[in-house]
Structures are given as structure tokens and as C-alpha cells.
Amino acid sequence: MDKKVLSETLQKVREVNPLVHNITNVVVTNFTANGLLALGASPVMAYAAEEVKEMAQLASSLVLNIGTLNPQTVESMILAGKAANEKETPVLFDPVGAGATQYRTETARKIMNEVKVSIVRGNAAEIANVVGENWKIKGVDAGEANGDVVNLAIKAAQKLNCVVVITGKDDVITDGTTTYLVSNGHPLLTKVTGAGCLLTSVIAAFAGVEKDLLRASTAALTFYGIAAEKAAKKTAEQGSGSFQIELLNQLAMVTPEELIQLAVYKKLQGA
Ligand code: ATP
Ligand code: TZP
Ligand code: MG
Numbered sequence: 030m031d032k033k034v035l036s037e038t039l040q041k042v043r044e045v046n047p048l049v050h051n052i053t054n055v056v057v058t059n060f061t062a063n064g065l066l067a068l069g070a071s072p073v074m075a076y077a078a079e080e081v082k083e084m085a086q087l088a089s090s091l092v093l094n095i096g097t098l099n100p101q102t103v104e105s106m107i108l109a110g111k112a113a114n115e116k117e118t119p120v121l122f123d124p125v126g127a128g129a130t131q132y133r134t135e136t137a138r139k140i141m142n143e144v145k146v147s148i149v150r151g152n153a154a155e156i157a158n159v160v161g162e163n164w165k166i167k168g169v170d171a172g173e174a175n176g177d178v179v180n181l182a183i184k185a186a187q188k189l190n191c192v193v194v195i196t197g198k199d200d201v202i203t204d205g206t207t208t209y210l211v212s213n214g215h216p217l218l219t220k221v222t223g224a225g226c227l228l229t230s231v232i233a234a235f236a237g238v239e240k241d242l243l244r245a246s247t248a249a250l251t252f253y254g255i256a257a258e259k260a261a262k263k264t265a266e267q268g269s270g271s272f273q274i275e276l277l278n279q280l281a282m283v284t285p286e287e288l289i290q291l292a293v294y295k296k297l298q299g300a
């Protein structure tokens with residue numbers, strides 16, 4: 030996959046302005062909507078069982094995020110997911126905190142069983158717990174990475190039959206056969222709550238305009254990482270609050286040309 034392809038995918042997002050339907054958590058709702066708007070996508074949050082099928086079928090992609098789950102929303106997620114599946118609309122799943130409590134772990138597995146998910150994105154511990162491996166997790170943040178994340182991602186993609194994205198210092202993207210590693214990003218992203226959740230929705234925007242999900246994910250991850258690098262540079266010597274606001278600015282300002290210049294990623298051979 031060459032850099033030109035990634036830049037064209039970013040351009041396409043901004044041309045198409047895809048509608049991204051998010052059923053997400055109460056912590057990150059506003060940040061997610063503003064991040065998608067900055068990127069050039071169109072966010073909508075809709076949760077009621079009475080309307081989610083309709084909304085999911087209007088959208089270019091659907092995000093299911095269990096960050097502050099409750100039984101009512103979980104029911105809506107499954108209804109929305111099935112409606113999206115009928116239209117072959119990509120469904121993105123963020124299993125926030127899977128492994129932290131039994132309810133989260135069971136719900137994550139239930140969603141994966143009942144909905145055909147296109148891309149699941151989480152930290153290593155969350156993905157491990159979705160596929161039944163018991164990694165340490167503290168709340169919604171990743172525990173110590175105590176294993177081979179690339180192999181975990183490949184195994185998970187094969188088991189779940191979808192694209193798996195595991196984020197951290199480096200990000201792994203795999204469909205179980207072909208694997209990419211993205212190195213863009215900045216440690217300040219770990220100091221902004223919702224940086225991971227917004228990323229899942231940003232990948233959804235890209236998947237809403239690009240059917241090749243490895244391409245969509247690689248474009249989204251390099252783009253997001255570059256926006257963070259530029260934001261950190263611009264707000265050097267300031268705190269994470271300034272970084273958070275500048276990240277939104279940079280989601281609007283990173284150009285397709287900058288994606289070509291600054292993307293750092295590789296295809297893993299034999300992975
Ligand atoms: P966690 O709950 O473990 O913080 P998350 O859901 O918030 O996970 P992250 O894994 O933090 O998601 O990923 C969000 C973004 O932050 C990704 O773009 C990732 O590449 C980036 N990122 C995370 N940690 C680092 C780091 N140490 N250095 C650079 N970029 C990072
Ligand atoms: N608690 C429940 S959801 C949430 C918190 C703090 C936000 C998690 O966001 P992210 O993107 O995983 O850091
Ligand atoms: Mg985080």
C-alpha cells in the first residue's frame with residue numbers, strides 16, 4: 030500500500046463527508062462529534078431502540094462503543110448492528126474495558142457473536158479479553174503488555190473473522206493474513222480521555238468511504254497519529270488541555286500531502 034493511496038483515502042473522506050452513527054459512551058460523546066466534524070465527516074449520536082435501525086441504515090458506518098454500557102444501550106447496539114449488516118454498512122466495535130468486569134467482557138463477546146463487525150479496535154488487553162485470553166486490565170486503560178501483540182492481533186482477526194486494530198505506542202492492523210504496523214502518534218494521546226474512542230470513530234469515517242478495510246484503517250491511523258504529532262509540537266510546554274484542543278484543530282488541518290510526507294508505517298513480512 031503506497032502513501033498516495035492513503036492520501037487519496039483522506040481526500041475521499043473530506044469529499045464525501047460520510048455520516049457516522051455512533052452509539053458511544055457518555056465520557057467521549059462531545060469530543061467524538063467535534064473530532065469527526067473537524068476531520069470532515071458528519072457525526073450523529075442516536076441511542077433509542079425506536080430509532081437506531083433507521084439511523085444505522087442512513088449512515089455510511091456505525092460505531093458501537095461499550096465505554097459506559099447499560100442493558101438498554103446494549104440492546105440498541107445489537108439492533109443497530111443488525112440493521113447495518115442488512116445494508117452491508119461497516120460496523121466498528123470498541124470494546125472499552127473488556128476484561129475489567131464480567132458484564133463488559135460478556136457484552137463484548139455477545140456483540141461480536143450477534144453482529145457482523147467489520148473492524149474491532151482496542152488496546153491489547155481489551156482485544157485479548159474479547160477473544161478469551163486473560164490479560165491484566167485496569168479500568169479502561171491497558172495493563173502491562175505481556176505478550177506478543179502482533180500475534181494476538183492476528184489470532185484475534187482469524188477468530189473473529191474481521192479486521193483487528195490494536196493500538197498503543199505502535200498500532201497493529203490485520204485481517205489475519207496481511208498485517209501493518211503504524212508508528213505515528215504521541216504519548217500525550219494517553220492523557221486525553223477519549224483519544225482511543227475518537228480514533229475508532231475516525232476509522233469508521235474512513236471505512237465509510239473505502240471498502241478495503243486495511244487501507245481505510247491504515248489511512249485513518251497514520252492520519253490520526255500525524256495530527257497528534259503536529260498538535261504536540263504546536264502545544265509544546267503546555268498541558269494536555271491545550272493538546273486536546275489542538276488535536277481537534279489538526280484533524281481539520283492535516284493535508285493529504287502531509288500524510289504522504291509524514292506517515293510512518295510498514296507491512297510486516299511473514300506476520
Ligand atoms: P487505553 O485505554 O489503553 O489508553 P485507548 O482506547 O485510549 O487505550 P490508545 O491505545 O491509547 O487507545 O490509542 C489511541 C491513540 O493513541 C492511537 O493513535 C495510538 O497510536 C496512540 N498512542 C497510544 N499510546 C501511545 C504512545 N505511547 N506513543 C504514541 N502514541 C500512542
Ligand atoms: N470511562 C468509561 S469510558 C471512558 C472512561 C474514562 C473513556 C475511555 O476512552 P479511551 O478512548 O478508551 O481512553
Ligand atoms: Mg486512552
Ligand code: MG
Pocket residue numbers: 125126151152169225226
Ligand atoms: Mg479505549
